Amino acid sequence: MTERTARLRPWYLLSPALATITFLLVIPTCFILVYSFWLRTATGADQAGFYLSNWKEVLSDPFYRDILFSTLRIAAITTVICALTGYLPAYFIAMSESRHKSLMLLLVMLPFWISYIIRTMSWINILGTTGALNTLLIDLGIIDQPLSLLYNEPAVILGLVNFLLPFMVLNVYVSLEAIDRNLLDASRSLGASELQSFREVTLPLSLPGLAAGGLLCFVLSAGTYITPVILGGPRNAMFANLVFEAIITQLNWPLGSVLSILLLIVLGAIVILYNRLVGIGQFAKTFG
Amino acid sequence: MTTPTHSVELSGIVKRFGDFTAVERMDLSIEEGSFVTLLGPSGCGKTTTLRMIAGLLDPSEGDIRIRGRSVTAIPIHKRNLGLVFQNYALFPHKTIYDNVAFGLKYRDIPKSEIAGKVQRALDLVQLPDVGSRHPRQLSGGQQQRIALARAIVIEPDVLLLDEPLSALDANLREDMRVELKRIQAQLGITTIFVTHDQSEALAMSDTIVVMSNGHVEQVGGPEDVYVNPTSAFVARFLGNSNLLPARVGAREGDVVPVTVDGFGTIRLPASRCTAVGQSDRATLVVRSENLRLAGDDAPVPGDALALPADVTTVDYQGQAARYFVRIGDKTLQAVNAIEMHPHRQGARVKAIIRGRDCTLVPEERH
Numbered sequence: 001m002t003e004r005t006a007r008l009r010p011w012y013l014l015s016p017a018l019a020t021i022t023f024l025l026v027i028p029t030c031f032i033l034v035y036s037f038w039l040r041t042a043t044g045a046d047q048a049g050f051y052l053s054n055w056k057e058v059l060s061d062p063f064y065r066d067i068l069f070s071t072l073r074i075a076a077i078t079t080v081i082c083a084l085t086g087y088l089p090a091y092f093i094a095m096s097e098s099r100h101k102s103l104m105l106l107l108v109m110l111p112f113w114i115s116y117i118i119r120t121m122s123w124i125n126i127l128g129t130t131g132a133l134n135t136l137l138i139d140l141g142i143i144d145q146p147l148s149l150l151y152n153e154p155a156v157i158l159g160l161v162n163f164l165l166p167f168m169v170l171n172v173y174v175s176l177e178a179i180d181r182n183l184l185d186a187s188r189s190l191g192a193s194e195l196q197s198f199r200e201v202t203l204p205l206s207l208p209g210l211a212a213g214g215l216l217c218f219v220l221s222a223g224t225y226i227t228p229v230i231l232g233g234p235r236n237a238m239f240a241n242l243v244f245e246a247i248i249t250q251l252n253w254p255l256g257s258v259l260s261i262l263l264l265i266v267l268g269a270i271v272i273l274y275n276r277l278v279g280i281g282q283f284a285k286t287f288g
Numbered sequence: 289m290t291t292p293t294h295s296v297e298l299s300g301i302v303k304r305f306g307d308f309t310a311v312e313r314m315d316l317s318i319e320e321g322s323f324v325t326l327l328g329p330s331g332c333g334k335t336t337t338l339r340m341i342a343g344l345l346d347p348s349e350g351d352i353r354i355r356g357r358s359v360t361a362i363p364i365h366k367r368n369l370g371l372v373f374q375n376y377a378l379f380p381h382k383t384i385y386d387n388v389a390f391g392l393k394y395r396d397i398p399k400s401e402i403a404g405k406v407q408r409a410l411d412l413v414q415l416p417d418v419g420s421r422h423p424r425q426l427s428g429g430q431q432q433r434i435a436l437a438r439a440i441v442i443e444p445d446v447l448l449l450d451e452p453l454s455a456l457d458a459n460l461r462e463d464m465r466v467e468l469k470r471i472q473a474q475l476g477i478t479t480i481f482v483t484h485d486q487s488e489a490l491a492m493s494d495t496i497v498v499m500s501n502g503h504v505e506q507v508g509g510p511e512d513v514y515v516n517p518t519s520a521f522v523a524r525f526l527g528n529s530n531l532l533p534a535r536v537g538a539r540e541g542d543v544v545p546v547t548v549d550g551f552g553t554i555r556l557p558a559s560r561c562t563a564v565g566q567s568d569r570a571t572l573v574v575r576s577e578n579l580r581l582a583g584d585d586a587p588v589p590g591d592a593l594a595l596p597a598d599v600t601t602v603d604y605q606g607q608a609a610r611y612f613v614r615i616g617d618k619t620l621q622a623v624n625a626i627e628m629h630p631h632r633q634g635a636r637v638k639a640i641i642r643g644r645d646c647t648l649v650p651e652e653r654h
Contacts, residue, residue, distance in 0.1 A: 180377060183379060189343075189448075190371075190438070
């Protein structure tokens with residue numbers, strides 16, 4: 001083998017993946033980027049060219065900025081709740097010596113078998129004015145009038161947590177499962193109690209999974225649009241709803257493109273910053 | 289206060305996993321400062337025993353005392369034991385310094401003394417300058433030294449070593465063997481070492497506990513268990529032995545005549561027959577290095593049995609050779625030093641067995 005072919009070999013091997021990414025991700029994104037500089041005329045037709053008016057409108061209007069911030073806030077809250085509530089089942093399954101470990105994992109993944117939309121809509125039957133929770137509370141005599149539990153931000157967050165929890169559980173589970181049990185025995189033998197061993201050994205070694213799960217939850221919830229549509233009120237729109245509104249409802253491709261690219265840039269920046277702070281790569285080395 | 293002479297005492301220890309009994313009624317007393325090896329094939333219960341002493345497993349029955357204190361109900365982190373694992377088990381997310389200092393954090397040690405103690409432990413394992421590195425930056429042998437430093441820095445009552453050399457390659461293993469023994473002797477720390485490797489056991493131990501199928505076969509010094517096995521299992525497990533079914537004759541003074549079917553009668557000193565009672569049948573143990581092959585014209589000592597043998601296989605090892613020889617209908621192994629040339633395959637030789645080199649053990653039951 002010549003030096004040249006040896007040097008090019010990794011690229012040959014990568015070519016299927018690179019081709020897929022290029023055709024399905026890079027090129028469509030470039031189209032969207034080009035669209036974002038087009039102009040929508042008063043007649044409703046798109047005029048090709050290089051116009052900055054859409055960008056100016058989106059960046060100057062506080063409406064878009066507020067929705068972006070509330071989107072990021074909802075995503076952050078969802079992520080924290082997922083981390084706190086997902087760690088426990090992941091820990092339980094990973095540390096379990098039960099023969100039914102794989103069944104437990106299957107149960108975690110069970111919700112994926114049902115459409116996300118159906119799962120989200122089912123909350124209406126639970127939280128609605130004639131839903132299960134209100135009916136129960138009225139029957140128990142705790143309340144007289146049904147509580148309005150739907151169509152607000154907590155309902156949106158609840159729906160997102162319900163959707164994203166399995167991602168967190170599985171990510172944390174994988175990193176917990178990879179921890180050498182001898183490390184815990186070593187820690188205990190050196191004088192650490194069970195709680196101290198958890199804090200000193202288990203928790204830090206499971207951070208890569210927690211970090212990966214957190215990132216996944218954050219990005220997926222920041223990009224969601226179905227949950228706020230079904231469980232949110234008129235004032236709970238998230239950023240992806242604006243994109244949907246612009247492109248599908250108003251057929252304003254240039255505006256929708258600007259919003260899409262903006263969300264992409266913001267989430268990309270957050271991912272890079274997060275990687276710097278939490279150092280996913282650094283943690284990955286721990287297991288290398 | 290009197291100093292207890294026994295550092296670790298196991299009395300009537302039993303460990304069952306469901307229907308399976310991993311350790312059967314084990315009694316063992318380990319003297320302060322000694323190096324004791326639990327030796328046996330995998331599944332013999334040696335690691336289970338170690339884990340019970342460590343507190344990683346609870347015995348089903350019996351009591352474990354460390355320095356006179358019953359620890360059976362004491363959780364692992366309050367037993368003050370040093371534990372070293374086969375796979376090192378260093379904390380990958382902590383520096384070497386933090387690994388070694390780990391156990392000191394949970395003891396009443398002034399912060400100002402911790403650095404000094406860690407440094408002394410690193411000096412002891414001859415890795416004084418690696419404190420700021422991470423475990424993955426060290427070789428396997430270095431990691432095991434750090435694991436040892438981490439275990440001894442807390443000045444444990446007992447050091448427990450679970451096959452600590454098995455993951456190392458052969459040359460390193462021998463270096464670490466010497467190193468480990470040096471550190472143990474220097475600190476005078478009671479050490480329990482688990483291994484399936486007989487040469488490690490023979491080289492390092494003050495006392496060897498040979499185990500099989502959950503029970504103790506024999507306890508003794510390395511030379512004692514090697515030279516005077518009390519069971520066919522021990523004879524087979526340590527070194528290389530020929531085991532021959534034999535008939536025991538009536539004792540004549542200090543001599544016991546033992547007849548091997550097809551070979552003839554060998555006269556053993558009575559001291560070599562203590563493991564066998566008044567039994568008629570027994571097993572004669574002839575170490576392969578004690579089966580001497582000589583030319584046809586070689587002189588035969590008075591108490592020896594000389595048998596015509598055919599060399600079937602020669603395994604040349606440089607300073608010695610391992611031979612498989614056919615005597616009657618049996619194949620025996622002999623390991624002899626080579627004086628001039630090894631015996632050739634197919635050669636007819638004289639196999640010489642001396643009574644005082646043999647040991648009589650109870651007949652093997654199958």
